[in-house]
Structure formats: C-alpha cells, structure tokens
Amino acid sequence: MSVEDGRFSVARILALDVVDVRFPTSRELDGSDAMNPDPDYSAAYAVLRTDSGPDGYGLVFTIGRGNDVQVAAVGALAHLVVGREVPADAAALAALSADLVGDSQLRWLGPEKGVMHMAIGAVVNAAWDLAARRAGLPLWRFLAGMTAEEIVGLVDFRYLTDALTPDEALAILRAAEPGRAARTAALLTAGYPGYASSPGWIGYPDEKMVLLVKQAMAAGFDMIKLKVGLNLEDDLRRLERVRDNVGSEVRVAVDANQRWDVPVAVTWINAMARYQPYWVEEPTSPDDVLGHAAIARAVAPIAVAAGEHVHNRVMFKQLLQAGGISVLQLDATRVGGVTENVAILLLAAKFGVPVCPHAGGVGLCEMVQHLAMFDYVAVTGSQAGRTIEWVDHLHEHFVDPAVTQGGRYVAPTAPGFSTRMWPESVRRYRFPDGPEWTTAQSPPPGP
Amino acid sequence: MSVEDGRFSVARILALDVVDVRFPTSRELDGSDAMNPDPDYSAAYAVLRTDSGPDGYGLVFTIGRGNDVQVAAVGALAHLVVGREVPADAAALAALSADLVGDSQLRWLGPEKGVMHMAIGAVVNAAWDLAARRAGLPLWRFLAGMTAEEIVGLVDFRYLTDALTPDEALAILRAAEPGRAARTAALLTAGYPGYASSPGWIGYPDEKMVLLVKQAMAAGFDMIKLKVGLNLEDDLRRLERVRDNVGSEVRVAVDANQRWDVPVAVTWINAMARYQPYWVEEPTSPDDVLGHAAIARAVAPIAVAAGEHVHNRVMFKQLLQAGGISVLQLDATRVGGVTENVAILLLAAKFGVPVCPHAGGVGLCEMVQHLAMFDYVAVTGSQAGRTIEWVDHLHEHFVDPAVTQGGRYVAPTAPGFSTRMWPESVRRYRFPDGPEWTTAQSPPPGP
Numbered sequence: 001m002s003v004e005d006g007r008f009s010v011a012r013i014l015a016l017d018v019v020d021v022r023f024p025t026s027r028e029l030d031g032s033d034a035m036n037p038d039p040d041y042s043a044a045y046a047v048l049r050t051d052s053g054p055d056g057y058g059l060v061f062t063i064g065r066g067n068d069v070q071v072a073a074v075g076a077l078a079h080l081v082v083g084r085e086v087p088a089d090a091a092a093l094a095a096l097s098a099d100l101v102g103d104s105q106l107r108w109l110g111p112e113k114g115v116m117h118m119a120i121g122a123v124v125n126a127a128w129d130l131a132a133r134r135a136g137l138p139l140w141r142f143l144a145g146m147t148a149e150e151i152v153g154l155v156d157f158r159y160l161t162d163a164l165t166p167d168e169a170l171a172i173l174r175a176a177e178p179g180r181a182a183r184t185a186a187l188l189t190a191g192y193p194g195y196a197s198s199p200g201w202i203g204y205p206d207e208k209m210v211l212l213v214k215q216a217m218a219a220g221f222d223m224i225k226l227k228v229g230l231n232l233e234d235d236l237r238r239l240e241r242v243r244d245n246v247g248s249e250v251r252v253a254v255d256a257n258q259r260w261d262v263p264v265a266v267t268w269i270n271a272m273a274r275y276q277p278y279w280v281e282e283p284t285s286p287d288d289v290l291g292h293a294a295i296a297r298a299v300a301p302i303a304v305a306a307g308e309h310v311h312n313r314v315m316f317k318q319l320l321q322a323g324g325i326s327v328l329q330l331d332a333t334r335v336g337g338v339t340e341n342v343a344i345l346l347l348a349a350k351f352g353v354p355v356c357p358h359a360g361g362v363g364l365c366e367m368v369q370h371l372a373m374f375d376y377v378a379v380t381g382s383q384a385g386r387t388i389e390w391v392d393h394l395h396e397h398f399v400d401p402a403v404t405q406g407g408r409y410v411a412p413t414a415p416g417f418s419t420r421m422w423p424e425s426v427r428r429y430r431f432p433d434g435p436e437w438t439t440a441q442s443p444p445p446g447p
Numbered sequence: 448m449s450v451e452d453g454r455f456s457v458a459r460i461l462a463l464d465v466v467d468v469r470f471p472t473s474r475e476l477d478g479s480d481a482m483n484p485d486p487d488y489s490a491a492y493a494v495l496r497t498d499s500g501p502d503g504y505g506l507v508f509t510i511g512r513g514n515d516v517q518v519a520a521v522g523a524l525a526h527l528v529v530g531r532e533v534p535a536d537a538a539a540l541a542a543l544s545a546d547l548v549g550d551s552q553l554r555w556l557g558p559e560k561g562v563m564h565m566a567i568g569a570v571v572n573a574a575w576d577l578a579a580r581r582a583g584l585p586l587w588r589f590l591a592g593m594t595a596e597e598i599v600g601l602v603d604f605r606y607l608t609d610a611l612t613p614d615e616a617l618a619i620l621r622a623a624e625p626g627r628a629a630r631t632a633a634l635l636t637a638g639y640p641g642y643a644s645s646p647g648w649i650g651y652p653d654e655k656m657v658l659l660v661k662q663a664m665a666a667g668f669d670m671i672k673l674k675v676g677l678n679l680e681d682d683l684r685r686l687e688r689v690r691d692n693v694g695s696e697v698r699v700a701v702d703a704n705q706r707w708d709v710p711v712a713v714t715w716i717n718a719m720a721r722y723q724p725y726w727v728e729e730p731t732s733p734d735d736v737l738g739h740a741a742i743a744r745a746v747a748p749i750a751v752a753a754g755e756h757v758h759n760r761v762m763f764k765q766l767l768q769a770g771g772i773s774v775l776q777l778d779a780t781r782v783g784g785v786t787e788n789v790a791i792l793l794l795a796a797k798f799g800v801p802v803c804p805h806a807g808g809v810g811l812c813e814m815v816q817h818l819a820m821f822d823y824v825a826v827t828g829s830q831a832g833r834t835i836e837w838v839d840h841l842h843e844h845f846v847d848p849a850v851t852q853g854g855r856y857v858a859p860t861a862p863g864f865s866t867r868m869w870p871e872s873v874r875r876y877r878f879p880d881g882p883e884w885t886t887a888q889s890p891p892p893g894p
Contacts, residue, residue: 035551035554036551036552036554036555037551038551038552039551039552039555040552062552062555062556063551063552063555064552064555065523065550065552065553066520066523066552066553066555066556066563068519068523069516069519069520069523069556069562069563070556072515072516072519072520073513073516073562076512076513076515076516079512103512104482104483104484104485104486104510105483105485105486105487105509105510105511105512105513106512106513107482107483108483108486108509108510108511108513109509109513109516109517109561109562109565110561111705111732111733111756112732112734113560113561113734113758114556114557114560114561114562114563114564114758115516115520115556115561115562115563116513116516116561116562117561118556157708158708158732159708159709159731159732159734159735159738160708161708161709161710162708162709162710162738162741258558261604261605261606261607261608261609262608262609263608263609284606285558285559285605285606285761286558287559287560287606287758287759287761287762287765288606288761288764288765289736289737289765290736290765290768290769291606291609291761291765294609309558311560311561311734312734314732314734314735314738315734317735318734318735318736318737318738321737322737
C-alpha cells in the first residue's frame with residue numbers, strides 16, 4: 001500500500017482495530033464514589049494500524065458495562081480513517097478531526113456528546129499519537145512546537161466566536177511564544193505539579209484513608225482529594241480526620257460526583273466550609289451551567305471545579321461565560337480528543353481560569369500530562385493554581401506510564417501520547433474472553 | 448415462565464429484541480437540511496417480548512450511519528429488563544425508568560445524553576407501549592388517566608428542584624383535573640393542530656417547494672416550515688416565493704438546524720424578519736443555553752424554538768430559566784422516553800412556554816401526538832400556540848399510523864404508543880441484509 005511520492009513514501013492507515021479491555025477494579029472498591037459504587041475501569045482501546053512505521057493508539061475510558069457499546073462506536077468511524085494518509089502536521093490533524101465530527105449521519109447520535117463523541121476522541125487521539133510518534137516527539141513537545149497559526153488552525157470555532165475569536169486565540173498564543181524554550185527546559189528538569197486522589201475513595205474505611213493520605217504526603221504531594229456527597233456526617237468526620245492528620249497547610253479538595261441539586265449543594269458545601277475545601281468538584285449535574293453558576297455565587301470563596309463529564313467545548317464555553325467554574329478539569333477521553341482540548345485550553349486562557357485536568361481511570365494520567373504541559377509551554381505560560389490529578393493504579397499496563405516524583409509529574413520524553421498499552425495486558429484483560437475474566441472468581445459483569 | 452399469583456398470572460418480560468431498520472430516504476433528498484444533506488431515516492427498533500399477551504415496541508430515530516451503534520446500546524440494557532415483571536402502573540414504570548437511568552456503569556457513557564440515553568428512551572417507550580396496550584388504552588389516555596400524584600411520581604426531580612418542586616408539579620396537575628373529561632372528548636372529536644414541514648426541505652427546488660406548500664394549504668394546514676441557513680440569499684428568495692403564494696396570514700416557521708454562531712444567527716434572523724417568521728428553530732448549538740438566550744433577546748419578538756437535539760430535562764430546565772426558548776420542541780426518542788418527557792412537559796407548564804413537538808423522522812409523529820394530547824388533557828389544558836410537526840412519509844410502516852385531517856392530528860384510539868412497525872417492513876428494510884438494501888441500485892451506506 002505504500003506509495004512512492006518523490007523521495008518520500010506516503011504512509012497510509014490500513015485499519016482501525018478496537019478492543020474491549022476491562023480491569024476488575026470493583027473487587028477492591030478502587031474508584032468508588034457517591035455515584036459510582038463499583039466501577040470496573042475499562043477502555044475501548046483503538047489502534048490505527050499503518051502500512052509502514054509506527055501505529056497510533058487511543059482509548060475511551062469507561063467504567064465497565066457499556067464498554068462494548070463504546071467499542072461499536074469506535075468501529076463505526078473506520079470508513080472515515082481507513083485508507084487515509086497518515087496525518088503528519090496540524091492541517092492534516094485538523095482535517096481528520098473535522099471529518100469525524102462532521103459526518104452528518106453520525107452527528108445525529110450526539111451531536112458532539114456521549115458515546116459517539118467519545119469514540120471520535122479516541123480515534124483523534126490515536127491520530128495525534130501516530131503523528132507525534134512519527135515526529136519522534138512526546139505529544140506535548142510536538143504540539144508546543146507548532147506555530148501559533150497552526151495551533152489556531154486546529155480549533156473548530158463553530159459555536160465559540162461569541163466568546164473566543166480566532167484573532168483572540170492567536171494573540172494568546174503569540175504572547176506565550178517568547179518563553180517556550182525556557183519553559184520546556186523547566187518541565188524537563190522539574191516536572192509539573194500533581195495532587196493525589198487515590199486516598200479518598202468513598203468505599204475506603206477511615207483508617208485506610210488516613211494511612212493513604214499520610215503516604216501521599218510522605219511521597220511529596222501537597223494536595224489531596226476526598227470523595228463526598230453520600231452522607232454529610234460521614235463527610236464532616238472524614239474531613240476532620242484528614243485535617244487532624246495533615247494540618248491546615250495541605251490543600252484538600254472534595255468531589256461530590258454530581259450528587260446534589262443546587263439548593264442541597266449550597267447547604268452541604270457551606271457545612272464543610274470550616275475544613276477549608278480547596279475546591280468542590282462536580283457539585284451537581286455536569287449539564288447544569290446555570291446551576292454551577294448559582295452554586296459558585298453561593299459558596300464563594302470556595303472554588304467550584306468541573307469538567308470530567310463536560311461533554312464538549314460549547315459546554316465549557318458557557319461554564320466560563322457564566323462564572324460556573326473557577327477550576328476547569330479537562331478530560332482526555334470525554335471530548336473530541338486533543339484537537340478539541342486545544343480549543344478548551346484556549347477558552348480557559350481567555351477567561352483566566354486555571355486548567356487542572358481530570359485523571360485516574362485508565363490511561364488518563366498518561367494523556368492529560370501532555371495537555372497540561374502544552375498549556376504551560378505554549379498557551380498560558382503559568383503553573384499557578386494548576387495541578388494534575390494523580391491516581392496510582394493501572395499504569396503498569398502502559399508502555400510509557402505516567403510517573404510522579406516528589407508529588408510532581410515527570411515530563412514524558414518517549415514519542416507519542418503515552419497511550420500504547422502492553423499487548424500482553426490487552427490480551428489478558430480482554431472482555432469477556434481474556435484469561436483475567438474467564439478464570440476470575442467473581443462472575444463477570446453483564447452483558 | 449408465567450407465575451400464578453392468586454387469581455392473576457404475573458406476566459414477565461422474556462427478551463429485549465432490537466433490529467437495525469433503515470429507509471433509503473437519501474435517494475430523494477427527503478429530510479435534507481443545512482446540517483443533514485443526505486439522511487437515510489432509520490430506527491433502532493426495540494421489542495420487549497413477554498411470556499403472555501401483547502409485546503411492547505419502541506425505537507430510536509437516527510439518520511443512517513451509526514444506527515448499528517444505537518442497536519448495540521439498546522442491547523446493553525437487556526440485563527435491566529429481561530425477567531422483570533411487565534410494568535402495569537405508574538410506580539412500576541417509574542421504577543423501570545429509574546433502574547435504566549441509574550445503572551452506574553452505563554451512566555458513565557452519558558450521563559443522560561447521546562447514544563446511551565436514547566437507547567434508554569427506546570426501552571422506556573417500549574415499556575410504556577406495553578403497559579398501555581395491556582390497559583387497552585392509547586398512551587395519551589392511559590397517561591392522562593393517572594392521578595396527579597401518580598404523574599408526579601414519574602418525575603425524576605434530581606437536578607430540577609431549583610426550577611420545579613414536586614409540590615409545584617402537583618399544583619399544576621391538580622389545576623388541570625376539572626376539565627380532563629371534556630378535553631378528552633374534544634380531542635376525540637376535533638383532534639389537535641398540526642403544521643407541515645414536508646414542503647421545506649433544503650434540497651428541494653423552488654418549484655417543488657411552492658407546489659408542496661400549496662398542497663399543504665389545500666389539505667388544511669395553516670402553518671408550514673422552511674429549512675434555512677445554508678445561504679442567506681437563497682433563504683430570502685425562498686421565503687419571498689412562499690409569501691407570494693400563501694400571503695401573510697399563514698404562519699411560516701424557519702429552521703436553521705444549528706447552523707449559526709450567535710452573532711451570525713442574530714444578523715441572519717433579523718434579515719429574514721421582513722417575511723415574519725413565526726419562529727426560528729435551532730439557530731445554534733442545542734447545547735448553547737446562553738447562546739439561545741442571547742439570540743432570543745436580540746431577535747425578539749421573533750420566537751426561538753429548540754428541542755429535537757436537547758438531550759435531557761436539565762438542558763430544557765436551563766433553556767426555560769434563561770429565556771432561551773419561547774417554543775419547546777420535545778422529541779420522543781432523544782431523551783429518556785415518556786417518563787422524562789412528562790418532566791419536560793411539567794417544566795414547560797411551570798414556565799408558561801408552549802410545547803410544539805418535533806416530529807417527522809421514523810415514528811416521531813406517531814409518538815409525540817400522544818404526549819401533546821396528554822399535555823392538553825392533564826397538564827396545561829390548552830392548545831393555544833401549540834401545534835405538532837407533520838411530515839407525511841414512512842407512516843405506512845406503522846400498524847397504527849398517525850393521521851391528519853384538515854391540518855389536524857386525529858386522536859389515536861388503538862391501544863399503546865403507536866410504535867409497532869409492520870413485521871414485513873422490519874424484514875424488508877433490515878440493514879444490511881433486508882431485500883431493500885441487498886437489491887438496491889445505489890450502494891448501501893457504510894456501517
């Protein structure tokens with residue numbers, strides 16, 4: 001399939017493979033919160049196979065049942081990428097993203113939200129991984145090496161221009177150009193701040209939580225997060241236990257995982273105020289822009305954070321316009337991939353709201369570190385008020401795992417988006433026929 | 448499987464069947480608009496098979512590619528309904544809906560939006576069809592025969608209480624109780640207003656449009672709708688042609704199908720103002736609550752309408768709170784089925800905004816007529832400013848097709864939700880192996 005084009009051979013995408021991979025995390029209550037009592041962290045794992053050179057890898061993170069639906073959705077995009085020239089630059093990556101988002105028949109299934117949009121994100125991310133691998137650069141450096149004009153060219157400004165115009169985006173990027181090299185060097189030396197949310201799962205008993213909080217402090221983290229929202233008395237007791245053990249210097253965020261209505265959120269958050277929560281995450285429905293704004297006004301100066309379930313750039317635009325969030329938690333696999341996340345980073349920069357990405361799950365730490373580092377090098381030039389969630393599990397399944405040292409993410413240096421899983425992990429955890437599922441003690445979840 | 452429970456046998460759901468049905472409508476440009484140039488109107492058709500008595504039928508309307516993803520999503524819900532007792536009353540229907548929406552692992556794929564939520568809608572609608580069939584009543588009468596308390600019990604008030612409380616909903620329903628019988632009789636005699644959008648597809652040449660508009664007027668419709676948004680000159684010429692032929696008495700709505708950014712929408716709509724558009728539908732992204740509100744303020748007194756892509760009750764709540772819409776176009780298969788649409792009707796009633804359902808597609812006219820008639824009998828008691836979209840195609844595939852006479856929907860009298868398709872239609876149009884696809888001249892669209 002390789003075609004000679006003068007000196008260069010034009011590589012093409014041969015196939016889009018997708019695998020249902022599930023980890024039985026519910027057995028230990030890892031990942032439990034007020035809305036998700038027993039997740040099995042999973043991935044619809046997508047591979048763009050090429051006719052020569054490296055392949056590209058992407059995934060959608062899900063929490064178990066329905067991962068097969070997500071796999072079907074990724075597969076439905078094959079006709080838009082198979083046979084295509086391997087994208088190598090900003091223009092080709094923007095065109096690929098536009099073709100996926102713009103398929104008029106598939107668009108009906110969103111538009112730009114839910115299963116179909118997350119599938120687009122996986123394929124777009126695989127294409128970015130592919131391009132960065134072929135450029136021999138980690139994604140954050142590949143992206144931060146583009147010109148301001150190229151980066152603006154990635155953004156789909158449809159529905160954004162009342163909040164951010166191409167000229168405004170260009171001005172933001174140009175202002176950050178002078179310090180790019182110095183900030184790249186700083187990241188390679190000192191990394192990027194992280195915070196620990198492994199200690200705070202709602203299914204953990206107090207003693208386990210306190211032990212894990214102490215371990216996180218000892219490892220160098222200066223911020224942790226607790227899940228809240230099931231029972232106010234429990235939340236107050238857990239916060240008190242943590243404050244008793246870490247003092248008032250450490251930042252303690254709380255995360256309600258969409259548990260509350262607006263009036264309940266206001267009451268509950270204000271009841272927790274004496275423990276100085278650093279931010280309150282997902283106080284209500286991720287769709288409720290006006291609700292977030294009402295809560296933010298009523299609980300100030302406590303910050304409101306959201307993003308892991310915010311389904312596209314139009315929703316982020318409004319959360320920023322309405323003052324609904326003062327911390328923006330972008331997600332690597334909820335929206336349409338790297339391309340849409342560039343738009344979201346530019347929106348956040350326009351409104352002066354720090355981005356603190358959502359991570360954990362499967363491969364999210366691996367991916368979002370690249371986006372935060374790109375933001376630092378080429379968009380905002382700042383780490384102030386910024387930190388990346390860190391959850392220390394499932395990294396062993398990735399060829400280029402995310403790493404923290406002294407509470408900071410170590411800047412990745414391997415080419416690509418850190419999205420490739422070990423073939424042996426994919427084989428073992430494939431659902432329902434991989435050996436981890438066929439030989440498991442507990443029955444696999446339906447269907 | 449039937450179990451004797453005293454005198455009565457308890458019927459159970461044996462299976463959830465789902466079929467990929469596609470109609471090759473793109474061959475004639477039926478259904479073409481500014482964002483959807485060549486739809487193949489399709490359905491993920493769901494059947495709740497029972498061990499005795501009637502089965503229940505539901506569907507998700509899609510426009511072609513991706514219908515297989517929708518089929519997979521419906522199938523992923525089987526474990527929540529198979530083996531369940533056939534729901535017979537409001538409490539059982541509310542419980543079934545809550546179980547589907549509340550599955551914590553599947554919820555991650557939305558939450559409450561996109562492919563997974565539409566799948567829930569199909570199954571919930573099939574359950575309502577089942578219950579109404581067994582009660583021997585058309586759905587609108589089955590639903591309007593419930594007590595105010597039973598109807599309030601259907602509503603999931605999570606995320607709604609800042610706009611609508613259970614007590615407020617109860618008060619709305621109680622106020623409408625006195626006239627229920629008289630309004631039921633009025634519907635059976637005189638039907639419910641409809642409007643025609645078949646004439647206005649954007650792919651039709653002017654002559655065909657004018658001919659179809661005249662036919663609609665002759666058939667008794669006093670309102671039509673035109674697709675707009677591709678080219679302003681074309682839109683102005685088409686509006687002028689229509690006004691030249693129907694005069695100023697007939698209401699002419701226009702539909703931009705999400706084509707514009709906020710500033711463009713304002714300019715474009717005001718340019719069309721001289722032709723007195725009755726409403727402007729989907730001027731921008733269905734997610735853009737604040738954008739709709741800005742447009743509505745800038746184009747008043749022209750009404751802004753939206754709903755066919757508004758993905759759940761939380762979004763409708765905000766569109767109403769922000770003044771973003773003055774016409775609410777609920778959809779039968781975008782949200783979580785009849786149950787969530789009851790919540791949406793109550794929200795609209797609270798804010799005094801008329802509901803004019805989106806229809807057309809596959810089976811949408813059949814379904815939404817029941818919801819509009821329920822609204823008239825038991826919620827608002829009014830037909831003022833209310834009308835149901837009418838598109839005259841694909842009805843022949845339904846056992847109990849929607850019917851209009853003199854521009855009004857005839858109240859359905861057959862038991863159920865009018866969702867059952869003829870088995871022969873399902874067989875012929877099954878994708879990709881039904882004879883309409885295997886013997887078609889043009890190649891079938893990719894999966």
